[in-house]
Amino acid sequence: MDRRRFLLAGSAVASMGALGATRIARADAAAAPIAGAPRPRPTPQQLRWQRDELAMFVHLTVNTFTGKEWGDGTESPAIFDPRKLDARQWARTAKQAGFRSMILTAKHHDGFCLWPTATTRHSVASSPWKNGHGDVVREFTDACRAEGLGAGLYLSPWDRNAKVYGSGEAYNDYYIAQLTELLGNYGKIVEVWFDGANGEGPDGRRQAYDWPRIHATVRRLQPDAVMFSDAGPDVRWIGDEKGVAGETCWSSIDPASVPYPGYDRPWVGDLLGHGDPHGSAWRPGESDVSIRPGWFWHPEQNDQVRTPDGLMDLYFSSVGRNSKLLLNVPPNRDGLFDAPDIASLQGFAARRTALFANDLLQGARVHASSSDLAHPAASVLDADPDAYWSAARSVRHAWLEIEVPHEIEFDTLELGEAIAFGQNIANHRVETWNGRAWQPLAWGTTIGHKKLTRFDPVRTSRLRVLLEFAYDTPRLARVAAYRGPDRRYGPGHDEK
């Protein structure tokens, strides 16, 4: 579903209540760029979120049983019966494939609640599953913890079942009550996902969400959780559901140009995908995409599961472009991840291991145009993201030259900025030495947490990274080179 279309057409464009609008305007004003102000940096929560790189989305609701993608809220809870539901199987699969957290649709647009909420009877408590005594959110959060994964929850603001939807304050109270149950009763939650979709249409119900109150509830109950929505406040949508971030992808954004769902300002161009180098707010982009054509499990899509190579492409176009990959894997009607999805995830993990296990630059000598004494050039070889090379404080362009003892052949390059200090590098170029001259290998704009580039294999014993311009001191945490085992990539391969 193209959320953008529905957001602009639907009730979510309802103008904010006067109070909400004033509060947002104040928040925007507070965050507006001030000449000479320091560039934005991530909070510890945002930094952890981004370093996790891979999160798994789990879409489950009545749609799993009806075959729909958007339920209309009239579905009977009697159809919800995932008899073999095993959240440990989901969590084990995610863990083994290298994912660090999972996000469950506790309530999708149909309004059916996967936990026995006190707010409505439209929930698992009215279903035959476990004779109405089950709690998917409990099983999910327990399973995440048992496997050492972060647990996140999705609670759809758009609710097609709640009678009070569109009433203003009554629905805001209802939504806050649901959020309070979810964030108060299930232990630590790492991410709260606010979907911007709304398909009410021009004559549909209009609900002005009370975002200031919603955000304050999350901060109060789960101060370490990051909040996702189209606009943040902590993590922004990347602007598509294809798993493709902008080739240039800044984590910073101008909050005044990106609306919260339900806030009636359109996005400007590809702002979400690209971010804004001059934006005053740090709001990195999350790339949500499904392993199947739909977000929910449909039997006829069993042969359309993305292949391991397809998942690698997604990894390069999201994580490899300074975004985070939120990959949806929907449980089937038994409540289990299906065999084709598990096989693809295993293949995905095996391909990442095969590609990234052997960094060919290990043991290299590194020289830099300038270095901060405490952060020498060789730190870029260390996989620790907190060990970084910093050029001298006052410089805005710098270079690194890396020399390996023997010629190497590689087809993948990884660069990483020390983003704890912000995202500052605006342009970079990579060149290899062919024995007589420097040859261009790759050119790009900003780097961010991770920048992955693929090309046909090159052989060299010397390469250099030229940071052509940075808005503040350039700092690199990582330069690594890999040789893929079995695939060749032409230039522009991962530009979709």
Ligand code: FUL
């Ligand atoms: C969209 C929703 O409409 C889809 O059903 C799905 O939940 C996706 C993650 O977000 O906006």
